[in-house]
Amino acid sequence: MKKFFAEFFGTFWLVFGGCGSAVFAAGVPDIGIGLLGVALAFGLTVLTMAYAVGHISGGHFNPAVTFGLLAGGRFPFKDLISYIVAQCLGAIAAAGCLYIILNGAGAFTAEGPGAFATNFYDMPGYHNRSYSMQAAFLAEFLLTAFFLIIIMGATDKWANGKFAGIAIGFALTLIHLISIPITNTSVNPARSLSQALFVGGAAMSQLWLFWVAPILGGVAGGLIYKFLLQRSDNEVAA
Numbered sequence: 001m002k003k004f005f006a007e008f009f010g011t012f013w014l015v016f017g018g019c020g021s022a023v024f025a026a027g028v029p030d031i032g033i034g035l036l037g038v039a040l041a042f043g044l045t046v047l048t049m050a051y052a053v054g055h056i057s058g059g060h061f062n063p064a065v066t067f068g069l070l071a072g073g074r075f076p077f078k079d080l081i082s083y084i085v086a087q088c089l090g091a092i093a094a095a096g097c098l099y100i101i102l103n104g105a106g107a108f109t110a111e112g113p114g115a116f117a118t119n120f121y122d123m124p125g126y127h128n129r130s131y132s133m134q135a136a137f138l139a140e141f142l143l144t145a146f147f148l149i150i151i152m153g154a155t156d157k158w159a160n161g162k163f164a165g166i167a168i169g170f171a172l173t174l175i176h177l178i179s180i181p182i183t184n185t186s187v188n189p190a191r192s193l194s195q196a197l198f199v200g201g202a203a204m205s206q207l208w209l210f211w212v213a214p215i216l217g218g219v220a221g222g223l224i225y226k227f228l229l230q231r232s233d234n235e236v237a238a
Contacts, residue, residue, distance in 0.1 A: 004077070004086045006057035010049040011090035014227055015191050018042035019117040020098055039176035044183070047169025054165060062188040063211075068148035068218030072226040074155075083189075099198050110199040117188045118203040119193045119210045125154035127181060133209065136183045140213035140221070142186045148221025148232050149229070156171040158231060187217075190214045 007032070021041035027031045050059040058075070060066045063084045069075035098116075102108040107144040109115055113126040120126070121136035141231075150171040172187075179185040186192045192210035196203035 001048065003057040007060060007083055007086035008093075010053050010057070010059060010061040011087040011095040011190055013049050014042070014045040015094035015194050016090045016097060017045035019095065019191065019195060022117040023098060023102060035096035036179050039173045039180065042172075042176050043169040043173030043195075044179065046172050047165050050165030050168060050197055054190065057083075059165075060166075061087060061090075062214075064144050064188060064189055064214035064218035067215045067219075068130050068144070068222035069152070070222070071219040072148070072222030072230075074222075077154070081134035087190040088193055091099065092115065092197060095194035096197055109199075110201065110203075114184045115203070116195050116199050117184065118199050118201065119192045120199060120206055121183055129181065131182050137209055137213045139182045140210065141187075143179055144214040144217030144222065145187040145221035146217050147171055147175060147187055152222065152225040153229065156230065163165055179191035183210070187214050189214055199221050203227050220221045 012131050013209040018041050021033060022038045026035075026038050038211070046059075046061065049061060058069070060069065060083060064077060066080060066087070067085045070077060070080060095116075097110060102116075113120045113130075121131055124130045151164075151168055153159060154167040155161060175187055176185045179187075180218060189211040192207060198206045
């Protein structure tokens, strides 16, 4: 149960901090944090929770990471469902809190691409640019794959584990700097689900991509690290 709660609260903090920064602070006139601020917010949520509860559950906070670590031989299949349930419940609880706070100012809206920090593709009207489904899928797949390679490398038993949270947090920041203009950045199915539930409409109809692409990317990254990059004890000894 402690692992379950660690994943719940870790994912809650990721959604509340990352999506919260986007809906509350990104567009504030004169002092808005913009793309860079939102990217940093997502990275900081993972960095802080990695050190807070990572030693309890491993600090996944993301179904794609859980699938990737499973594929990479770092996670047992028996815990897969419980981790994903905890992550989704934490994300939905955080989105619910964001919804209540926004309604407190009469500021919640479900209109337009990216409303309530939802993910999207092929929706004209976002910064005068709309990326196709294929482009969005490729971006989410590649970025999640590299995220898993970084996670597995940073947490390898031969790596300096004290700095793993920093590397992973900065990796997520970089991922958001690349892909916020493309899809509003998912690489995390639980984060995508939580926001789409409150917006509905196109956000829900497009949600499949933000589950399939990150999970496939996570699995690919886990397999790449396991079979192409991971060093055996014999290789290290040599």
